[in-house]
Every structure is written in structure tokens, then in C-alpha cells.
Amino acid sequence: MTFTEQDQDQILVQGIPLDRIDQQINHFVNGFPFLNVIKAATIGDGIVRIDEGQLPTYTQRFDSAAHERDLVKFVPASGAATRMFKALFAALEGKMDKSVDEVFDRLTDFAFYDDLKKAMASKGQDIDKADRQTILRFLLTEEGLDYGSLPKGLLKFHRYIDGPRTPVEEHLVEGAAYANSDGLVKIHFTVSPEHRSRFEHLINEQKADYEAWLGVTFDISFSEQKKATDTISVNIDNSPFRNADNSLLFRPAGHGALIENLNDIDADIVFIKNIDNVVPDEIKEPTVTYKKVLAAVLLDSQQQIARLQGLLKGSDVSDGYLAEADELFRHTLFTLPPDKFDSLSKEEKVDYFRRKLDRPVRVCGMVKNVGEPGGGPFWAKNQDGSVSLQVVESAQIDLDNPAQKAIFDEATHFNPVDLVCGLKDPAGKKYDLPAYRDPQTGFITAKSKDGKELKAQELPGLWNGAMADWNTIFVEVPLITFNPVKTVNDLLRKEHQPE
Structure with missing residues (x-):
């Protein structure tokens, strides 16, 4: 694609490399390849169900480790309530x-x-x-x-005797219950630039009162979606769309762009949850319990990964250690090796496991599918030939292919944006998260501006393609932990009304 000198100056200010824009244009022309889903992840086959009697063991495991970990609750909160x-x-x-x-x-x-x-x-x-x-x-x-x-985070959602609360305030209360390391509670909100001052004003007004009530110290931070993650817009013929002043049009690229914001977080464990998925205090307990359970599963998996990384470090790795690695991936990290894995040399197998172990880890809560939109849990084929768990949106699957459509219809659960993430390796070194995204996932959408049709592009979703190359574990969580407010009428549901 040839750009004018004026275009190149604008692109430079935007902070997007030219080769990335060429890649975006190419996606407009050729589309994104569909993901090859192998089967739906179900209970016992990709989704872990934890016995209710074991919940205290998991929560105690997390509670005993929390004071040794740097914890952050990460809340995407930039969406307007339109x-x-x-x-x-x-x-x-x-x-x-x-x-x-x-x-x-x-x-x-x-x-x-x-x-x-x-x-x-x-x-x-x-x-x-x-x-x-x-x-x-x-x-x-x-x-x-x-x-x-206004953004949803600033609306009055729930009524209490001492006054109504916004979702931002509910996240403070909820965060104090599990993202709490020796009384320090770190919460990060991603916000839109035009509303940032309102968020900051709310926090400045309410923070001291919530700290006194909850007996914690809040460290609240904000960030905005980076301009360098915007994507170029094109006309129907895939030529660059131009504004009235002949400048190029760039648009925010969806929540997948937030992988850059997440990458700026320096923490051991990050809890991710959407701004509108909050409930009143009387029904917060299951959410708190299962957040701790997911974090405990994460800690256990990191411990196993660290142990195997140590065993595979030497120059003479035993067949027993290789068998242990294979067992861990098949039955804990739910990753199957490429078809030709058995024909690889021992050195190639060791190298494969070393690479697969050395990745960020995420544990995703999965609720039973009751017709809500959201990414589903599937076993999917990766570019290296391996098969692993992925959170997959319907747009990523070729629903015109009967076999793929049949697999899509078999999904029993979906992810309600409920993730606990480990961002560091066993030595405490932070992973460079954008290196683990799949750039071949994304969406093309039809939009318009100033009465003219255009095509826009979204980056791979934060918990879809942006985390495609993470070690992934799915854990079933109860439906009561998922209470989003998508329409104003949702606030009238019993879960959002005082008892």
C-alpha cells in the first residue's frame, strides 16, 4: 500500500508501524482464517469440575499464598452505556x-x-x-x-441503606475480598480518555470511606487503550477510508487491544473481570470463593510447570521426565502434541516441551451455557500442529461448514470474562504478552461515517486470540457468579435488587 507523505506523518503520530498497517489491509482483502475447532471442551474433557467438598482446600491454598504474591484486579471499564x-x-x-x-x-x-x-x-x-x-x-x-x-462503571447499579453504589464501587468491595495481599488491594481500570476524570473523581471521593470500612489500602490505577493499537478503516473496495479533511480514519480495535494495557501491569497474579458483572453484597460470596479457587488452580499449575522446567533443564533428560511432561500437558494443561510428535528426536521433544512450558498461564471460569452470548470453550488446532484449549467466539468458526457447526453446537459452557492470569515465569521475569497472541484472529465489521459505508477491523479478543498461545485451564464456576448488566432492564432482575 502506498501512502502519501501526509499519511505517513499521521501514521507516525498514531504510532503504528507501516508493516502492521499493510497486514491490516491484507486482512481486509483476504479476511481472517477460521479457527479449526476439534471438539467442544466439556466436563471431564477440557473443563475441570471441582467437588464442592474440596472448595475450602482450594480457598485456603490461595489465602495462605496471597500475602506472598503481588495481586491486581484488572477491570475493562471503557465501554459506554449506550x-x-x-x-x-x-x-x-x-x-x-x-x-x-x-x-x-x-x-x-x-x-x-x-x-x-x-x-x-x-x-x-x-x-x-x-x-x-x-x-x-x-x-x-x-x-x-x-x-x-456515560460509561457503565459510573452508573448507579445497586441500592443500599447507606446509599447507591456504582459498578466501580462494587469492584472495590469485591476486590478487597480476594485481590488482597496483606491489606493492599490493587485495582486497575481501563477507561476511555473522555471519562477518565470522572472515574478519578469518583475514586477520590469514595476511596477513604471504603478503606475505613473494609480495613484495606486501595492502590487504584487507570489506563486508556493505546492509539498504537487502533486499526485503519477502509472503503468497501479495501482502499483506505478518508475523512473529510483527507486524513486516514483509525478506530479503536476492540478489547483485544487491552493486551497492551495488561502487559504494562507488573504483578504475579491478575484477576480479570468485566465492569458490569457485579452483584450486591448479599450474593458476593460465591464469586469470592470461586475467584480464590481459580487462583489456587493457577498456583498449583505454576508449581507443576516450574518443577518440570527444572527437570528438563539438563543436557541429559530422562525418558521418565519426558513422560511426566507429556502427562502434565495432556491432563492438566490440556494440550495435545502435533500428530508427528512420536517421530521427533528426543532433543526435538525436549525443545517442544520447554517452549510450551515457558508461557503465561490463565485459568478461565466457565459457566453453563444458558443462551448468553460469549466465547465458548473448545479444543482447537494451533499453527504448530498441537491441539489446545481456546476461548472461541462464533465469528471465528466456519458455521457454513456442517462439521464445524456441529462441534460449535455441542458447547455446553461459555466464558463470562472470568480469568485469573499468571504473567511471570518461575524466576519472576515478566512475559511479553503480545508475543503470545495469534495475529491471524480478528473480526471485520461493517460501519459508517459521515453517511459513507466503511469496513473496520478488531484485533483478536483479549481472552480469545490475544491469549491464544497461553497455557490454559478451564474450570467450571456456578452461574450465580455471572450477572452482567447488558440492558437497563437487567438491573430489575432479582440478583441486582436488594433482598
């Missing part, structure tokens, strides 16, 4: 449906009701007498609360 209020925005245009009726029937049940009532009163409006359009304007637009353009 989609959460999609039906209400349509209602502003006069298109009412049952979900809108439910919102108005139960308006007083929302944690933001008192704020809405005050905002209306300040402008001489009585919420009990106002029509629907007026109430919606005060809820969604700058005329009132402006909830339609």
Missing part, C-alpha cells in the same frame, strides 16, 4: 415496547431513581407527573443525568 439504553433511546423517538413498559412500571426500583427525581426537580419537573419523553430526556441526555453517554 447499548444498555438502546430500547429507551428508541422510546425517545416514540417506539415503545414491553421492556420500556417494565422500566416505567418499576422506575422506583432503580438505584438511580432518587438522582433522577432530584435532577428533574431542579428544573421544575415533577417525576410523578411528567410524561415518558420528559423522564427519558432527563435520564439519557445532558438535560439530566446523561446516562446515555
Whole structure:
């Protein structure tokens, strides 16, 4: 692709290497290859189910190790709440449906009701007498609360006796329960630049009160998606899309770009959880328990990996050690060697296991699939011929292929963005996380700007292609640990209402 001098100056400021832009253009032209899924991961065949009687053993294992580890809770929180209020925005245009009726029937049940009532009163409006359009304007637009353009993390989700809480505050409370190392609780939020000051203001206002109540010290940090992870947009004919001023259009490349933010975190163990998946205090306990369980599974796997790395270090590796490595990968790390593995020399087998052991580790919670969208657990073929566990989105599978579609339909679970990650090797050296992503995964989407159609590109998802080359373990977690708020009506579900 040939770019003008002006283009090259813009690309330089954006911080994207030219060869990466050429690669992005190539993906627009040729698309992304589908992932070759071999079978769905199920209980006993890729997904570990932990007996309820064993839960205390796992939580104690984590609790005893937590004070020796640097822990961080990582919360992607940059998304705006626009989609959460999609039906209400349509209602502003006069298109009412049952979900809108439910919102108005139960308006007083929302944690933001008192704020809405005050905002209306300040402008001489009585919420009990106002029509629907007026109430919606005060809820969604700058005329009132402006909830339609705020990020979810700043909305009032849950009601308590001492006042409502936002998801940010719920993550503080939850983080203190498991991302706690000798009273220090580190939480990192990825936010959008335009809302960062609001997040910082909320933390500055509330932090001391939560520290006093919970008896901890919070270390709260923020980052924004890096401009260098944006992707170029193209016209329908795959030529670069240009703005009215003839500049190139770059767009944020989805949550896969956050692998760069995660890579900047210096910690032993990182808990990853979405901003909108929070619950009131009375039902937090299962979430806390299973976060500790996942972390304990991570610690156990790291211990086994470190032991085998030591055994495979020498120049004369015994057949017994190779058999141990094979056993660990097949039955703990759920990775099968390439088809021609048996024909490799001993040195080649040792080299294979050394490479596979020397990778970051993630333990992913999997809940039973009840129809929610999300990445599913599958055994998939990798570029080196091995087969391992992957979190796979439907767009990554060729659903027009009957055999692949049949495998996709067999998935019994999905990942609700519930991960515990080990970012360092046994010597404490941090892995360079972008080196373990699969650049051949991604998505092409249709968008528009200024009335013109364009094609946009998303990087491989954070827990999909961006972590494709990690050692991966799937563990079943109960459905109660997954309570996302995708629409405003979700806040009316019993899990988000006070008892």
C-alpha cells in the first residue's frame, strides 16, 4: 500500500508501524482464517469440575499464598452505556415496547431513581407527573443525568441503606475480598480518555470511606487503550477510508487491544473481570470463593510447570521426565502434541516441551451455557500442529461448514470474562504478552461515517486470540457468579435488587 507523505506523518503520530498497517489491509482483502475447532471442551474433557467438598482446600491454598504474591484486579471499564439504553433511546423517538413498559412500571426500583427525581426537580419537573419523553430526556441526555453517554462503571447499579453504589464501587468491595495481599488491594481500570476524570473523581471521593470500612489500602490505577493499537478503516473496495479533511480514519480495535494495557501491569497474579458483572453484597460470596479457587488452580499449575522446567533443564533428560511432561500437558494443561510428535528426536521433544512450558498461564471460569452470548470453550488446532484449549467466539468458526457447526453446537459452557492470569515465569521475569497472541484472529465489521459505508477491523479478543498461545485451564464456576448488566432492564432482575 502506498501512502502519501501526509499519511505517513499521521501514521507516525498514531504510532503504528507501516508493516502492521499493510497486514491490516491484507486482512481486509483476504479476511481472517477460521479457527479449526476439534471438539467442544466439556466436563471431564477440557473443563475441570471441582467437588464442592474440596472448595475450602482450594480457598485456603490461595489465602495462605496471597500475602506472598503481588495481586491486581484488572477491570475493562471503557465501554459506554449506550447499548444498555438502546430500547429507551428508541422510546425517545416514540417506539415503545414491553421492556420500556417494565422500566416505567418499576422506575422506583432503580438505584438511580432518587438522582433522577432530584435532577428533574431542579428544573421544575415533577417525576410523578411528567410524561415518558420528559423522564427519558432527563435520564439519557445532558438535560439530566446523561446516562446515555456515560460509561457503565459510573452508573448507579445497586441500592443500599447507606446509599447507591456504582459498578466501580462494587469492584472495590469485591476486590478487597480476594485481590488482597496483606491489606493492599490493587485495582486497575481501563477507561476511555473522555471519562477518565470522572472515574478519578469518583475514586477520590469514595476511596477513604471504603478503606475505613473494609480495613484495606486501595492502590487504584487507570489506563486508556493505546492509539498504537487502533486499526485503519477502509472503503468497501479495501482502499483506505478518508475523512473529510483527507486524513486516514483509525478506530479503536476492540478489547483485544487491552493486551497492551495488561502487559504494562507488573504483578504475579491478575484477576480479570468485566465492569458490569457485579452483584450486591448479599450474593458476593460465591464469586469470592470461586475467584480464590481459580487462583489456587493457577498456583498449583505454576508449581507443576516450574518443577518440570527444572527437570528438563539438563543436557541429559530422562525418558521418565519426558513422560511426566507429556502427562502434565495432556491432563492438566490440556494440550495435545502435533500428530508427528512420536517421530521427533528426543532433543526435538525436549525443545517442544520447554517452549510450551515457558508461557503465561490463565485459568478461565466457565459457566453453563444458558443462551448468553460469549466465547465458548473448545479444543482447537494451533499453527504448530498441537491441539489446545481456546476461548472461541462464533465469528471465528466456519458455521457454513456442517462439521464445524456441529462441534460449535455441542458447547455446553461459555466464558463470562472470568480469568485469573499468571504473567511471570518461575524466576519472576515478566512475559511479553503480545508475543503470545495469534495475529491471524480478528473480526471485520461493517460501519459508517459521515453517511459513507466503511469496513473496520478488531484485533483478536483479549481472552480469545490475544491469549491464544497461553497455557490454559478451564474450570467450571456456578452461574450465580455471572450477572452482567447488558440492558437497563437487567438491573430489575432479582440478583441486582436488594433482598
